[in-house]
Amino acid sequence: MVNKLNLKNILFLDIETVPQHENWNDVSKEMQELYEAKTKYQRKDEFTAEEFYHRAGIWAEFGKIICISVGYFVELKGADQLRVTSFYSDDEKQLLIDFKTLLEDHFNKPQHILCAHNGKEFDFPYIARRMIIQQVELPKKLDLFGKKPWEVPHLDTLELWKFGDYKHYTSLKLLTHILGVPSPKQDIDGSEVANVYYEEKNLPRIVEYCERDTVAVAQLLLRFNNLSLVEEKNIIKV
Structure with missing residues (x-):
C-alpha cells in the first residue's frame, strides 16, 4: 500500500486530550456561552452544555493536550526495533515545546512523515491549534500553509483504510481486531481519559494507554504492507 516509503522515516504518534477545566463552573461565562454555541449541533436537545462538558476535550478551543506519544523504527543488530517515548505534563505549553524540539532535531528532513490514525482530522490539526493558542511557533511538519496536498508530510491509517470512501469511519479498536493486531484498548478508552486525569489524577495510566495506541x-x-508485526520484545520504551 505504501511500500515505497522507508518505515524508518515515519514518526507514529497519538495524543490524549481533556477539557481545559475539571468542572463546568470553573469555565468563564463567556467560554460557557461559546461552548454552548459550538456544541449545539452535537448536543441537539438531549444535553445541556454543562452536561456535555465532559466531551470538551475533543475540541482544541476548549480542551488541552496532556500526552503525545511517538514511535519510530530503528535497525539494531539486523532486527527492526520500535522505540516509543512520550511527552506528558500538566504544563501543556512545555509538552508542546518538547514535542516541537523532537520534530526539529530528529524529524525535520523532507523524507520524514508523521503518521496517526485519524491524524488528519484530529491529532495533527489539534496539536497545531494548541501550539498557536499557547504561542508556540509551528514546526515545519505541522505548518501546512501554501502546501499542495501531495506535499503534506502526513500519513493517516484511517484514510488509507478508506480507499477513497470518505463516508467510511473505522475505529482503531475495530481495525486492530480484524487485522490481528494486539488491541491497544486493554485498560481504558478515550471516553475515560478525562476521569482518569481529573478524578484519579493518574497521568501515568493515560501515558501507557497513549503509547499502546501509538x-x-x-x-x-x-x-x-503485508509485513510481519513487530514482536513485543522489540518494542522498547525510551
Whole structure:
C-alpha cells in the first residue's frame, strides 16, 4: 500500500486530550456561552452544555493536550526495533515545546512523515491549534500553509483504510481486531481519559494507554504492507 516509503522515516504518534477545566463552573461565562454555541449541533436537545462538558476535550478551543506519544523504527543488530517515548505534563505549553524540539532535531528532513490514525482530522490539526493558542511557533511538519496536498508530510491509517470512501469511519479498536493486531484498548478508552486525569489524577495510566495506541498505529501500517508485526520484545520504551 505504501511500500515505497522507508518505515524508518515515519514518526507514529497519538495524543490524549481533556477539557481545559475539571468542572463546568470553573469555565468563564463567556467560554460557557461559546461552548454552548459550538456544541449545539452535537448536543441537539438531549444535553445541556454543562452536561456535555465532559466531551470538551475533543475540541482544541476548549480542551488541552496532556500526552503525545511517538514511535519510530530503528535497525539494531539486523532486527527492526520500535522505540516509543512520550511527552506528558500538566504544563501543556512545555509538552508542546518538547514535542516541537523532537520534530526539529530528529524529524525535520523532507523524507520524514508523521503518521496517526485519524491524524488528519484530529491529532495533527489539534496539536497545531494548541501550539498557536499557547504561542508556540509551528514546526515545519505541522505548518501546512501554501502546501499542495501531495506535499503534506502526513500519513493517516484511517484514510488509507478508506480507499477513497470518505463516508467510511473505522475505529482503531475495530481495525486492530480484524487485522490481528494486539488491541491497544486493554485498560481504558478515550471516553475515560478525562476521569482518569481529573478524578484519579493518574497521568501515568493515560501515558501507557497513549503509547499502546501509538504502537497499534505502527503495527497497522506493517499489516497494510503485508509485513510481519513487530514482536513485543522489540518494542522498547525510551
